[in-house]
Amino acid sequence: MCVLLAIAALAYAVLAAPVSRVPASRRTFGGTDQKSGLNFSSDQLVERVDDLLRRSSWTPFGAKELELAGLRITPGNVVVLVAAVAASVLSVITLLTGSFWFGLVLALLVPVGAKVYLFILTDRRRALFTKQLDDTVQMIASALRAGFSFPQALDAVARDADSPTAEEFARIINENRIGRDLVVAIEQTADRMASDDFRWVAEAVAIHRDTGGNLNEVLDRVGATMRERNQLREQVNALAAEGKLSAIVLMILPIALAAFYYWINAGYMAPLIGTSLGWALLGASVVLYIIGGLWMRAIVNVKF
Known part of the structure; x- marks a missing residue:
């Protein structure tokens, strides 16, 4: 647990650093670069991750993907941020609930959430x-x-x-x-x-x-x-807004109910997360959950 907290603390400077369009040389007096030891360590970590991603044939967050989403940060920044958040989620949930596996499941959802967030930013842009x-x-x-x-x-x-x-x-x-x-x-x-x-x-x-x-x-x-197409597009979006809200509620409801039941009575959820059959059912549920989410997304996103 201490190791996880140390990882989260090491990447905190990157997580807390605001994304700015003003160069760092203009934000400091005389163009000097003043960094704390924690910021320097986090910068070194990001640089090493960037070097590793450049040498690798696969990267979870590509530079073009981030640029298309309008984010002026490197893939290494995103990987460090996601790792820091995942480690923090794992630590906090394990401390609060006493279940390492439940915290691990939620931590594994962090990179998925980051991908979804990038898709949302790209669509908005x-x-x-x-x-x-x-x-x-x-x-x-x-x-x-x-x-x-x-x-x-x-x-x-x-x-x-x-x-x-x-x-x-x-x-x-x-x-x-x-x-x-x-x-x-x-x-x-x-x-x-x-x-x-x-x-x-x-x-x-x-x-x-x-x-x-x-x-x-x-x-x-x-x-x-x-202009005529934009007017029609806005009318279609207004008519589809109710369906989009219903889709969001349906996607949030299973996760919220599972977290609520686990919070008020962990033993009630024990057969689901403590047996091999329960994990198999959870895996099948996740697959069906993803399929249902993609299906609803295709329904409510009207293209013309």
Whole structure:
């Protein structure tokens, strides 16, 4: 138990450190880097984990996955954070309940929860990008009418738009500057953000490059279509909100009831966690639980 608490304490500095967009050299006087011994140890731990992940062919949290979720941290940071939280959960639950195995089960759910959280952040970021896209297209069209070239219009969006649009357009500009075709960069961004609307922009630019014409008028029409689709999307989301809430309640209810019964009467749950048959039933329940969650997710997430 002491070992687990020591692991959690070692990674506490990483867990408590806020994620900031301001460089560390600007947050300290004179650009000096002032670190406590605990922070230095945690930084060394993160660096070693990052080196190990780079040498490995598999990583639980990839750099692209974190970037897509909008997190500016390394995979080593996430692994250390997840390990610290899992060790803390195992220690606290074991101390409170006296059951090491119950604490271990909850600790193993920590990396699963971290993955789910990354998926949620990615979905939110993609949804926000799609929501901002009609204004983005209008901004590009206005810049073209003002005499900007298309790359200059994209650069203006990268400077003036909100996140995550500014970040994704900055990526497009940077890739174009190192030699990648502009249409290809836009298409890859559309794939990254899973945006069918942005693929229309890529197709419009590709057609304009091949046939010519007034691109800003085409983008005006594309933007109008996007606004109509966004209005319809918001109506669908409003109608599906009740189903999503029901799905969340159904997913939380089994875990909450199991924890409640174990808390008020541990002996009531003993046959389930103290016998091989009980563990087999728990394993089957987890599999069915995951299948049911994916099924409900497919039902309540309406795509059009």
